[in-house]
Amino acid sequence: MIKVVRGNPTPEELAAALAVVQARAAATAAAGTGAPRPRAGWSDPARIARGALPRPGTRTWARTYWPG
Structure with missing residues (x-):
């Protein structure tokens, strides 16, 4: 079905x-x-997160980049 909207x-x-x-x-x-x-x-x-993701802890803010 085709509908004219405007x-x-x-x-x-x-x-x-x-x-x-x-x-x-x-x-x-x-x-x-x-x-x-x-x-x-x-x-x-899925290729973006193939490796292990950083675990929360000391200096976690410094590791908030895309792995790879």
């Missing part, structure tokens, strides 16, 4: 926008890539 498009503008959305959906369906691609290693959030 503005007052003409029927021609609305038809053009709908044609683009339908063409994009048809191209995606034709490609057959329904499964998500695996995440690249550099964008994996």
Whole structure:
């Protein structure tokens, strides 16, 4: 379902926008890539905290940087 939130498009503008959305959906369906691609290693959030995190204690404030 498509909903116009702002503005007052003409029927021609609305038809053009709908044609683009339908063409994009048809191209995606034709490609057959329904499964998500695996995440690249550099964008994996788990890589940021691979090492042990600093434990609270003396001078903890000095170790509040991203490990790595």
